[in-house]
Amino acid sequence: MINFWVILDRIKEKLLSVYRKGVFLGRIKGANDCVKVLGKVYVNATNITIGKNVTIYPGVYFWGDGEIVIGDNVDIGIGTIIFSKKSVRIGNNSNIAAHCYIIDSNHGIKKDQLITSQMLSVDNEGIYIGDDVWVAAGCKVLKGSKINNGAVIGAMSLVNSEIEAYGIAIGTPAKVIKFRN
Template sequence: MKRYFMNIISKTAQISALCDLEISSVGSIIQIGENSIVDSFVKMKFSGGIGDIIIGDDCKINSGTVLYSGHGIRIGNSVLIAANCTFSATNHEFISKHKTITEQRFKPSRGGIIIEDDVWIGANCIVLDGAIIRKGSVIGAGSIVRGEIASYTINVGNPLVKIGERL
């Protein structure tokens, strides 16, 4: 028999009735802070690890965004996430041609995903396991983030390129 754990949602958070927040069967949690807003058609899914999804205060996550818990996702305070972003804190193993990809399961953790305070992530971005987006950064629409992003920088593209700084 599976044991399910409860998510922790602040009383002042606004969660759309059309949002899909899963309940973990392995002890992971979703935690959403004060005054945060999670729009319709956002999906938070436990997959590829036992990490938690922790969302700080005053965050806004727009429609169509998907968060795969994997090795953990930590989002600071006052973070804006535009529509249709994907956060994947896990990755499939695929190196052996003698096993199917599903048999190989998942790669070891690269540290999950960390997003510090006061970050804006534009529409249709992909943020991968091991990404660290430092305080005050901006990630332009359609970008792919896979490493550490310096504080207060403006970054766009694939590969991701710094194009400026917040002053």
């Protein structure tokens, strides 16, 4: 009797996997069979392009009406949120670890208007994450940030500016402490 329930559970998981992948990939430009969707992914975005051999883990959110471009051979970790009003670009061979926030806008903070009535402010540059970049768990990447090729961002860091190529940056705000060798 146990074998029946094990088999039934495997069938259910396979069907859910096929459904999730079909629903997700149907809304994405450039997506193909090489994209792995390993759980429930939330899509409330209108302009996403995904490269080859991309792995998206459970609980990832894609949000906003700006451009989201993900290169080839990229992993996006559990619970990561990518919000774009202008542009978020992630280069090839990069890893975005679990529970990262990549958000290219800020809320308005004018004193003569209620906070709830203010629009998001957007940077003309958007966010750029280069090739061969590792953004470790829990990082926040804010509008106007540029993480150049080969950089590493330490866990729980906040990026709000440019990180040099091959720099290892940590802290709030993230500062380069050394370089990859």
